[in-house]
Amino acid sequence: MTTEIAVPEDLWEGDTEGVITSWLVSDGAEVAQGDLVAEVMVEKAQYEIEAPLSGRLAIVKEEDEVVAKGSVIATLES
Amino acid sequence: MTALSPGLDRVLQRLSVEQGLAAEEAGLDAVCQGESQFELLAWQPLDRALVMPRRHERTEGFPEARQVLRERGWPILFRATGGTPVPQCPEVVNVTLVLRCRVGSSAAHLEWGYHRLGDPWCEWLAALGVTDADLGSAPGAYCDGRFNVRIGGRKLVGTAQRWRRVRGCRDMALLVHGAMQVGGDPAGLVDIVNAFQETIDDPQRFLPESHVALTQALPGLDLETTLPDLLRRLVDWEEMP
Numbered sequence: 001m002t003t004e005i006a007v008p009e010d011l012w013e014g015d016t017e018g019v020i021t022s023w024l025v026s027d028g029a030e031v032a033q034g035d036l037v038a039e040v041m042v043e044k045a046q047y048e049i050e051a052p053l054s055g056r057l058a059i060v061k062e063e064d065e066v067v068a069k070g071s072v073i074a075t076l077e078s
Numbered sequence: 079m080t081a082l083s084p085g086l087d088r089v090l091q092r093l094s095v096e097q098g099l100a101a102e103e104a105g106l107d108a109v110c111q112g113e114s115q116f117e118l119l120a121w122q123p124l125d126r127a128l129v130m131p132r133r134h135e136r137t138e139g140f141p142e143a144r145q146v147l148r149e150r151g152w153p154i155l156f157r158a159t160g161g162t163p164v165p166q167c168p169e170v171v172n173v174t175l176v177l178r179c180r181v182g183s184s185a186a187h188l189e190w191g192y193h194r195l196g197d198p199w200c201e202w203l204a205a206l207g208v209t210d211a212d213l214g215s216a217p218g219a220y221c222d223g224r225f226n227v228r229i230g231g232r233k234l235v236g237t238a239q240r241w242r243r244v245r246g247c248r249d250m251a252l253l254v255h256g257a258m259q260v261g262g263d264p265a266g267l268v269d270i271v272n273a274f275q276e277t278i279d280d281p282q283r284f285l286p287e288s289h290v291a292l293t294q295a296l297p298g299l300d301l302e303t304t305l306p307d308l309l310r311r312l313v314d315w316e317e318m319p
Contacts (some may be wrong), residue, residue: 010187011187011188011241012187012188012189013187013188013189021131021133021160022132022133034243041131041133041160042160042188043160043188043189043192043223043224043225043239044159044160044161044221044223044225044237044238044239045159045160045188045191045238045239045240045241046131046158046159046160046238046239046240046241047240047241048240048241048242048243050243063133063136064133
């Protein structure tokens with residue numbers, strides 16, 4: 001089963017875009033549910049992204065890439 | 079982290095920059111671990127450092143910049159909130175709020191977080207007689223954002239946030255931080271940030287006239303006696319989401 005990890009839709013108002021500031025795990029790594037996997041910055045706010053479930057993570061958006069609300073930044077294969 | 083208590087008048091802590099950043103992180107941890115719903119810390123650096131998010135470490139020229147700044151007496155430290163380099167020194171007072179927010183609440187978003195810190199700050203300034211304090215950007219200022227506390231359009235307080243999941247549930251912990259230059263000349267701090275910019279070969283330069291220090295707006299202000307009122311306003315401001 002493939003599960004998407006996305007930037008939350010309701011984190012901020014308006015159409016401002018954010019940026020992936022860091023991946024805390026490598027592409028292809030096995031992660032556990034609740035593991036901190038990435039940080040997104042928007043409006044000078046760092047937002048921590050967790051793995052919603054356990055599985056193998058595939059990075060979709062690389063560090064320093066721009067992301068909009070709801071953007072899929074990785075997938076998890078469980 | 080120091081929650082507000084009867085010892086409010088002594089709530090401004092003097093810490094090294096490293097200790098202050100660690101205290102902020104401890105407050106965030108306390109909320110994330112479910113040990114607290116609300117934390118407030120006010121601290122003033124005993125030493126100085128240029129503080130920035132860790133992603134700047136990836137910048138080409140960073141090792142050289144770190145060396146240059148260290149030789150000028152400004153070691154580089156990393157912080158958990160977003161933004162770009164900010165000088166921390168004894169002329170700066172930091173105020174950090176950590177709140178537990180319910181997910182799904184329409185109030186729990188970034189803009190709300192900035193108003194939660196910035197609106198009481200503007201009200202405090204108004205009570206001190208500053209008639210033109212508001213939230214907004216200050217073009218030309220270092221670490222500019224849409225939610226600086228400004229006086230006459232100049233940046234007095236830089237603000238930033240960090241969001242982290244509360245352990246074992248869907249609630250989020252919000253850390254929102256403000257750094258206010260309370261004394262000295264903004265030009266000196268702008269010069270340090272520009273020195274970093276120059277060393278990493280970034281052409282952007284910042285302008286002293288985009289900043290203001292509290293004592294420029296309110297000469298003779300006794301911060302020790304007035305700061306507790308700011309902290310009370312931050313505690314009392316509406317309900318949490």
